[in-house]
Amino acid sequence: MNSPPETPSSAASDAALLTAHINGDPHAFSEIVRRHRDRMWAVALRTLGDPDEAADAVQDAFVSAYRKAGSFRGEAAVTTWLHRIVVNACLDRMRRKSVRPVADDELIEAAERDSPLPDQTVEREVSMEVSAALKLLPPDQRAALVLVDMMGYSVEDAAQVLDVPSGTVKSRCARGRAKLAPILSHLRNRSDLSSVSSAKGAELRDG
Amino acid sequence: MTGDTHYDLEILAELAEGLLDAGTATRVREHLAVCDPCGERLADLAAVREVLAATPVPAMPVGVAKRIEQALAAERSGVGVLVEDAPPVVEEPVRLGVVADDGTIVPAAPSRRRRRTARRWAMPAAAVAAAAAVIGTVTVTNLAATGTGSSLLAGPSSEGPQASPSMNAALAYSLTQSDYNYSAATLRQPLSDFLAPATIINDPGDVSKCATEVRTRTKRAPFAVDRAMYNGNEALIMVSWRNQAAKQVYIDVVDPFFCKPIRKATTGSW
Numbered sequence: 375m376n377s378p379p380e381t382p383s384s385a386a387s388d389a390a391l392l393t394a395h396i397n398g399d400p401h402a403f404s405e406i407v408r409r410h411r412d413r414m415w416a417v418a419l420r421t422l423g424d425p426d427e428a429a430d431a432v433q434d435a436f437v438s439a440y441r442k443a444g445s446f447r448g449e450a451a452v453t454t455w456l457h458r459i460v461v462n463a464c465l466d467r468m469r470r471k472s473v474r475p476v477a478d479d480e481l482i483e484a485a486e487r488d489s490p491l492p493d494q495t496v497e498r499e500v501s502m503e504v505s506a507a508l509k510l511l512p513p514d515q516r517a518a519l520v521l522v523d524m525m526g527y528s529v530e531d532a533a534q535v536l537d538v539p540s541g542t543v544k545s546r547c548a549r550g551r552a553k554l555a556p557i558l559s560h561l562r563n564r565s566d567l568s569s570v571s572s573a574k575g576a577e578l579r580d581g
Numbered sequence: 582m583t584g585d586t587h588y589d590l591e592i593l594a595e596l597a598e599g600l601l602d603a604g605t606a607t608r609v610r611e612h613l614a615v616c617d618p619c620g621e622r623l624a625d626l627a628a629v630r631e632v633l634a635a636t637p638v639p640a641m642p643v644g645v646a647k648r649i650e651q652a653l654a655a656e657r658s659g660v661g662v663l664v665e666d667a668p669p670v671v672e673e674p675v676r677l678g679v680v681a682d683d684g685t686i687v688p689a690a691p692s693r694r695r696r697r698t699a700r701r702w703a704m705p706a707a708a709v710a711a712a713a714a715v716i717g718t719v720t721v722t723n724l725a726a727t728g729t730g731s732s733l734l735a736g737p738s739s740e741g742p743q744a745s746p747s748m749n750a751a752l753a754y755s756l757t758q759s760d761y762n763y764s765a766a767t768l769r770q771p772l773s774d775f776l777a778p779a780t781i782i783n784d785p786g787d788v789s790k791c792a793t794e795v796r797t798r799t800k801r802a803p804f805a806v807d808r809a810m811y812n813g814n815e816a817l818i819m820v821s822w823r824n825q826a827a828k829q830v831y832i833d834v835v836d837p838f839f840c841k842p843i844r845k846a847t848t849g850s851w
Contacts, residue, residue, distance in 0.1 A: 396812060397845055398765035400657055407649060415641035429645045436649050440656050441764060444812025444843070504636045523633035541600070548594035554633075555590050555625040562628035 388452035396443050403440050410453060411436075413525070414460045420520040421464040423509045431463040438463070450534055457535040461517055468513040500561060507557045515550035518543050523551075588612060593623050657766050754792060754803045754819075758782045762810040763818060768832055771850045772820055776807050788817065791840035795819055799846065801831050811843050823848055 386394070386402075388409070394402035414435065418428035439459050446455055508516050514536075521532040522543065529547075533540040588596075588609055595601050596609050613619050759779035761767075767775065788806060796802050801821035809818050811834050823829040828851040834843045 396765070398768075398847065400765075403653065404650070407653065411646055411649065412638075412640045415645065416638040419639065420636075425642075425645075429648065432641075432645065433649050433652050437652050437656055440653055441762065442813045444814045500632065501636050504632060519633060523630050524636060524638070526634065544598040544600055545595070548598045548600060549591060551597075551626050551629045552590035552594040554629045555594075555622065558629050558632050559625040561632045562625060 389448060392443055392446055392452055395440075403443070406452065406456075407436055410456055413453075414456060417457065417460055417520060417525060418464050420505075420508065420524050421461065421513075421517055422467060423505045427467055428464075431467055432460060435460040435463040454531065454534050457521075458537065461521070461535055465513050465517060468516075503561070504558070507554050510557075511550050511553055515546045515553070518546035519550040519554075522547050587616060587619050588622075590622055590626060593619065594626050597623070597626060656764075754806050756782055756784055756788055756806050756808070758808040760809055761807070762813060763816065763834070764812055765844070765847075768818075768834075768847055768849050771828075772805075772818075772830065772832070773851050776805050776818075776820065779807060782808070787837060791817060791835060791837065792819060794840045795833050795835060799831075799833060801833065803833070808837065814843060816843050820849075820851070 386405075388406060391402040391406050395406070411432070414432050415428065418431045418435075419425060422428045422431060435456070439456060442459075446452070450458075508519070511519070517536060518532060521527045521535060522529060527535070529540050529543050533543045536543060592601070592605075592609060596606055599606075601609065613623060755776075757776050757779035759775060761775055761779070763775075788808070792803050792806055799821075801819075803819035803821045805820040807818040807820075808815075810816055811818070815837050817835050817837050817840075819833040819835065821831045821833070823831050830849050830851050831846055832849050833846045835841060836843055
């Protein structure tokens with residue numbers, strides 16, 4: 375039997391904190407929450423596109439993680455494990471609402487319908503457009519795009535979180551991007567994005 | 582060379598992800614080199630990634646962070662269950678979900694924990710008495726009816742004359758199966774609340790061996806054993822007296838398969 379460290383220092387690793395929590399340290403889990411709540415919030419908010427739903431999902435996820443800490447196997451990073459719980463909480467909510475995939479013309483119509491009010495800042499405007507567009511994707515594609523394109527995780531990390539092969543993550547991202555392209559393409563011409571995206575486009579085109 | 586057909590966004594997106602086989606990828610690239618509309622579409626795809634990456638990621642609002650702290654504090658103090666029954670202290674009931682082993686969330690309501698609590702308390706004391714089984718040498722009557730729990734143990738306490746590791750027959754405990762999911766927080770509450778109302782069962786065969794092992798290892802003789810869960814894992818909760826008059830107990834939590842401790846032994850109350 376391996377005995378874990380009794381008292382984690384302030385710079386304790388996530389794994390040490392989780393062990394301390396399992397052993398009854400009443401503050402260890404709060405520290406884990408403090409460290410990761412912003413990222414978990416971002417994932418849930420972007421995946422669900424609704425602050426109330428996201429708050430419920432993140433709360434469910436943290437409470438579940440609190441209770442289920444004993445089942446953490448230590449094979450993955452604690453952050454991966456937390457992400458997985460949060461993403462699954464989100465997917466679960468989306469599936470219960472039975473979001474259906476929609477056709478391309480519906481996507482465009484909906485994006486226009488949901489387009490933001492003119493008195494908002496550009497940043498918020500883009501953010502809302504993106505949110506509205508993401509909502510039109512099937513849950514699996516949305517979750518993959520949030521992790522990879524929005525949160526900047528590697529395909530491999532996203533695959534671990536989603537518990538699917540890397541190839542599946544790539545193909546969900548590809549299909550998701552293909553659906554979003556007609557809706558978000560007008561944002562390409564914004565000065566702050568166009569130079570980057572055309573360079574990237576050239577890079578992709580030239581292999 | 583390239584035909585007149587253009588490639589749709591999905592093919593182009595797969596090209597960008599390296600998902601196409603070499604032959605197809607080459608054909609699409611050759612087409613892209615001479616086809617402006619397809620080149621545009623590829624640029625649109627790249628723009629999607631850029632737009633998504635450039636979308637700001639907000640921090641968790643203070644209100645949400647507070648709500649989560651409250652939910653976890655309730656969980657810690659073991660009153661997480663009660664919040665739903667009591668007048669709301671947060672703006673909405675704490676919703677409970679359970680993560681299965683594969684990481685999926687089992688829908689919240691009604692929570693397993695709450696359901697079990699309700700069912701346990703709904704069980705009439707007479708039914709518990711009727712279901713009572715006696716294990717070992719000591720006659721145990723009705724756990725639920727004692728209230729204090731002090732009449733429970735007529736036999737060996739940990740200091741008792743019979744408490745020698747070699748005397749397996751002297752090991753007397755009530756064996757219950759609550760299937761309750763204990764946590765560090767619930768172990769700090771009076772354990773008779775959990776064990777006394779639980780269904781008393783006959784030893785399926787593995788418990789007495791494990792109880793003896795624990796006793797040999799710890800020199801503590803459990804007077805109550807509950808087949809249950811600990812943080813989601815199957816567990817045997819073994820309770821032995823530390824100070825019977827003061828209703829202080831030692832709690833050993835071991836796995837039912839290898840009888841190894843799942844957590845450090847701790848002290849609690851009965």
